[in-house]
Amino acid sequence: MSTRFNLLLLTLGLLVGHVTTAQHDGHESTESHEFEGVHELEEEAGFDPSPFIIHHVADAYDIHLWGEGESALHIPLPVILYSEEHGLDVFMSSAFHGHGEVRHTEDGRYEMAHGHISLAGSHDHNHAHEEGHDHGHSHEATLYDFSITKSVFGMLFIMALLLFLFGRAAASYRKNPGQAPTGLTNVLEPLVIFVRDDIAVPSLGEKKAQKFLPFLLTVFFFILFANLLGLIPFIGGFNITGTVGITAVMATFVFLLTTLNGNKHYWGHLFWPPGVPVFVMPIIIPIEIIGMFLKPIVLMIRLTANITAGHIIILSFVSLVLIFGESSAAAGYGVGIFSTAFMIFMYCIELLVAFLQAFIFTLLAAIYFGEATHEAHH
């Protein structure tokens, strides 16, 4: 039995106390909370919020709608694995049988433990990622995981949605050129104009804005729609922009575009900042070079941490109900009322954050592009 501080402390700054993690003693609780549809009660003697929250924030191989154990409703997603031993294998994640921490496929080739798939028998925990740049340091076999996980599925869904929405909007502009926008276009046009007039043009200038606008608009709408998808309850709690892999790819694109478009002026500022005394150069130059890499890294962490933190806070309010509900039903209901009120409040804030983070990512990307392409005039 170990007492530990939990995630609540981290996110709320609230000391909920020493939550006791009791062992699994096979004592199944019969009640199944379906709070918010997507959150289930850990069926243990003592409720431990940390694994509960991590389970909901982390990427998964299926979309967990609601319920727990046998009654749980999952939407299985395709698992795509490649290993030298078994070659390419494609199957649905429902092929993993059994419940509990470690599950196997029917042919006994793969096992899933703690949300990670590995070759059965090899006891390394491959931290498998959808990008496939995974190198489990196993002594024999390496498993490459290209699975369509929850985040990848959400990402593909957002891409399809954006293609559809903007395809429709573009068609309507072609059909009625010069007319006032109608319907769907009415929603999208102000946002596009906002990105152009408030983000791209002030930081890049009229001419260069045209060059970078396609990228900025893509990033803006992808982040915005992905954030909003994550806030829809009852559909499995997508955490697309809270997945490091996805934000890392976007930040890499920003880094590449900045570096490849950097002009003489930009590199000059980086390697020999003008107007700086020579004896300060050994300090300034390394800082400038570190800063070049740090900017996209912070871009990545800001988005990931903000979106994940939002999810964690809402889940913490859910956990609060379950923690108090354990001691008595009345306490559970009492806390539940306030928790729900705070949760609705947090949802409103998260709607703002969803937009704000898309705005900040795009704005900072535009500013970095602007720095890289800025013409010397001093």
Add this chain to the structure above:
Amino acid sequence: MELLTILLEIGQGLAGLGAGAAAIGAGLGVGRIGGSALEAMARQPEMAGDLRTNMIIAAALVEGVALFGAIICLLVALG
């Protein structure tokens, strides 16, 4: 309990305190930025648009540092 486990427990508690400290720092920083921006906007309402953009950039930078702190605390608490 062994000494090591006790130390680990203390470390996790300190991680929480660290997150709190990061939140205090970020709160002070963002508060100052917001306050100054409001003052400036009240003085020159015609500059409100520019000021708002710059305020958000500065707030995002401050927040980035605070999130670094939060992430490190999260790693300590979970690790």
